[in-house]
Amino acid sequence: MNVALVKNETGSALSDSFAIARDRLPGTGKVAAAREAAFAAYAQAGLPHRRIEDWKYTDLRALMREVLPLAPAPDTAEFSRAASAAKLHAIDGVRRLVLVDGVFAPKLSELGGLEKGLVIRTLREALETGDAALQALLFTPDNANPMVALNSAMMTDGVVIDVADGVVLTQPLQIVHIASGTVPAAMFTRSLLRLGKDAGATLVESYIAAEGAKAYQVHDSLIISIGNNSRLDHVRLNEDGRDASNISSGVVSLGAHAHFNTFGMMSGAGVSRYQATIAFAGEGSRVETNGVNLLNGKQHADTTLFMDHAVPHCDSREIFRAVVDDRAHSVFQGRIIVRPHAQKTDAKMMTRALLLSDDAEADNKPELEIFADDVTCGHGATTGALDESLLFYLRARGLSEKEAQALLIQAFVGEAIESIVNDGLRELAIAAAQRWLEARG
């Protein structure tokens, strides 16, 4: 086993844990070889730090320090704690697929009565017995990003969802990540959603902690491929524990005339990074990405989006809002690349940050990289405090300072939240925002 490349202490501790974990990692042959290659890539780079441009604002060596060992398989007590957490955060009308400490939990999931054309497997199954094409697809994320490489090396479980051509799912799917371990540990998960042609689906991802979950790390990734003329609505809600870290990656590719609408809200986790690459592979497609960071305490949340316009006639819209209180730190890095020949691209990005405290920090890096001339691209970024005159207006009408602030903050994040198409999910996001505001007191 060739992991002798490790340079720092953190890395060498990890290479031991990789060696220890190996027996628990599903897949042999090509899968095992791909894991080794991914781990070697990670070991070479180590945890990203601020000297690496992409991680300038999120120095994991300082924020996370180390990658924790793989979480042990959950026992009965942990499953039951997870079950009550799942109940607490249950969403009506969705099909729930639950991962507890990085392991698929069939008992907590709803697998019966699948709609026609919907196939759900676990990642473990796919890596152990899946066909070679599927296994190759599961390893498509680029090892150049160390955290993606680490995830590729260590992924233990997840869900693999296939939606057949022409099938439009009526029931949203929800992948719930629950941390239940009382000993600090890391979970490594990867999920895949393949949407055929002329298909449609709604996917919700939630990250929650069961009672007593301790300082855990979530390392997750999601691969999405959207077929021609298909539509996917995606909502991501991060309500991890305050002492947890969540490093998640998304790799999305769209066929022709496809539509991808995604919304993400980060209000949980002490340290979080969501990095997504959205690539247009077919003409005439459209992407709307919307994000909200609601942060306080000492939270650090980083949203890094990479919109890859590789083909002509595609539109993308990005709206991002950050509300930052106390000593929290919000990071938004949005990169739009328009490759040569991707003419008639229409790409817009707007990021706004609201600072509620003098110790809060918001860093925005909206990037445009344009290699084609017949395009309309633009981005905007603003940072500021709540408008004094608006606050005064509301105070003069009898609202308390907190109420007035809450109202303005709601309006501020509203624009991003309203992009959620599914009524139930939108209400859910609004409720989550409300909870955050109420918790401010």
Added chain:
Amino acid sequence: MAAVQETVDRVRQIDVDQYRYGFETLIESDKAPKGLSEDTVRFISAKKNEPAWMLEWRLEAYRRWLTMTEPQWARVNYPKIDYQDLYYYSAPKPKKTIGSLDEIDPDILKTYEKLGIPLREVEVLEGVVRPEGQRKIAVDAVFDSVSVATTFQKELKQAGVIFMPISEAIREHPELVKKYLGTVVPTSDNYFATLNSAVFSDGSFVYVPPGVRCPMELSTYFRINERNTGQFERTLIIADKGSYVSYLEGCTAPQRDENQLHAAVVELVTLDDAEIKYSTVQNWYPGNSEGKGGIYNFVTKRGDCRGNNSKISWTQVETGSAITWKYPSCILRGDNSRGEFYSIAISNGHQQVDSGTKMIHLGKNTTSRIISKGIAAGVSQNTYRGLVTAHRKATGARNFTACDSLLIGDKCGAHTVPYVEAKNSSALFEHEATTSKISEDVLFYCVQRGLSQEEAVGLVVNGFVKDVLQQLPMEFAVEAQKLISISLEGSVG
């Protein structure tokens, strides 16, 4: 419209490969041996008759430079520079002591004549005949590395303004140089600035005493002449309390095949209530249509608004150089200080531009404004890279940034990389950027009314950059407009 017509006429005469300023003056040079070592640093220092402290300062920088590595983050590609294969010093051999302009080597004067640079006060700019009684410009001409003539010294002296080559200032005003040199761009700042600190040959030094409004625009024309000579200019401008100075810098270089390295450092300091306006027109040789040759321009420019209510304004028109790596910045240290950055960056052919600014808000109620216009044509790459940051104590910091890019042709690239960092809740930052091409409708409209395609593009581009051109002193605005059209020659049709 007269100016536009003039531009169009000029463009018509010129081919993309016929770099107008591509001629070479053969004057005997006094060169340091090729390569860089402590001996080279000592040689330069000795040539300049520098005091010991200055040599020590240079050597320290050189030793630090040895430990540094070339920055890689900019979006520019160039073959590795062999720093041992360059000449670090070249000066025209003094034939005799210069008493007046008439005694200057006629070859050199001719070079300037060809460039259209006025050493005589009447010919401020080629083609512009200035009537009597208008504002005057003092020119500190830098020919390769040594300032060969300084005009208007007398008038400036009366006002108390010190405007001289920095090598002289080191000897004559060591207290000022010691106090300010390296305080804005420290010797350890970055790879190229450190290299410059070790081997800088000459540059301008300006000191404006308290309460003085400099009676004329100060101007310097840089010109890289000697083959294979890296030029390392060092400019230091200090505006003392309540003073004002406007400084113009313009550059042209003759055509060459080898790439030439230019790593200048410019430091500006404004004390309470002072203002510096620094304008640059840069049209160095950009390389030929195959991308061969051209200047590497790695410049560190930074202004420090040290005093309260002070202001620094950078205006730049970048049309030349094969590679530009340049970020004129403002450190807004004093309360209520203001920084401005107006830029036109044009890239054509195989040029690569990575330029922008940094606005660092440290003091209270500091404001900054960034207007950047990037135009990419041919197969060039044009990047705006800018940082706006407000530190924790920068209460009431304000910034407005607008960077627009125009693409001409489908083989070029225009990129925007802004960093917006706010660490204070009362900071208010706005940033907007757009990228587009010249609308077909607009071109059609112009062409239909009898303009050629190229004239139409020139018209649209001049409109696109108007916001920035307006910031230039009049003398420069005319030249800049010509340059813009020349730079875009060959980009359409």
